Amino acid sequence: MSKYAFGVDVGGTTVKLGLFNDEGQVLDKWEIPTVKDNGGEKVLPDIAASIKNKMQEKNITAADLVGVGIGAPGAVNADGFMVNGAVNIGWGSFDLAETLKKELDLPVTVKAGNDANVAALGEMWQGGGKGYSNLVAVTLGTGVGGGIIIDGRILTGTNGAGGEIGHIHMEDNETEVCGCKNKGCLEQYASATGITRLANRRLAKDDAPSILRGGEISAKTVFDAVKAGDKVAIEIAEQFGEYLGKGLAAVASVVDPQIFVIGGGVSKAGDILFKYIEPSYKRCAFGPCKQAKFALAKLGNDAGIYGAAALVLK
Incomplete structure (x- = not known):
């Protein structure tokens, strides 16, 4: 029954x-x-x-x-x-x-x-991490959310704050404040709003031609421009990937996952994300952790x- x-x-x-x-x-x-x-x-x-x-x-x-x-x-x-x-x-x-x-x-x-x-x-149960028992789920939306599963169980921590990977400190020289009231968090560079921030800063840096100029700037328009071969957009994607890859390498050194499952609105860009995340991840990750896999989330909302x-x- x-x-x-x-x-x-x-x-x-x-x-x-x-x-x-x-x-x-x-x-x-x-x-x-x-x-x-x-x-x-x-x-x-x-x-x-x-x-x-x-x-x-x-x-x-x-x-x-x-x-x-x-x-x-x-x-x-x-x-x-x-x-x-x-x-x-x-x-x-x-x-x-x-x-x-x-x-x-x-x-x-x-x-x-x-x-x-x-x-x-x-x-882990029915989505992009099915078949694995040690994973880190990363949600790239308005912010950067995370969830860590070890041996099939949620890692909650003392205060329930385990997996708050969006608030790993990445940048000492940041002047803007994150939603958590700190400055220089991963979320400020790897979220949808973070990608927009990186894009606006890059476009203000010089007058290099880009299809991004004069239009709406968003994570979607950046990665659409990347797919179209826009050099400035590719620079922005590389900077995004540098931050996220380095942040996930820090996470891996602590929890040693089998796989990172990437979801949230930014993940709609597709597998092209991994082209920019993985080089930084592999360069920064501790030796045994370099082999962690990357996959897109499957369950959406x-x-x-x-x-x-x-x-x-x-």
């Missing part, structure tokens, strides 16, 4: 939910709005109500349910406690797993994790619900 699990991915605008069987197949997925009024007090009750409605719709009893996993945007420790809250939702520090369990009022397991870590688990389900199914 099949068993089931729900995977929940809490975002600032919507909450994604998925119903999975115990073989890792997604049977249904849907979204509900993230209601952030009054410190986000309705988010967990809304999630619990949505799960119960789906159970009723699918004729799933509590006895059929293995559990519910939830990923949230904030530091979550190994016990499912949100250490510093989730600022973009309005949550403070509280026991996320236990609070959702009380809202569900069902005799099932509830586990919680940081959204980037949970997405990494999803990519569903990585969070897959990983959340894996919290209770794996």
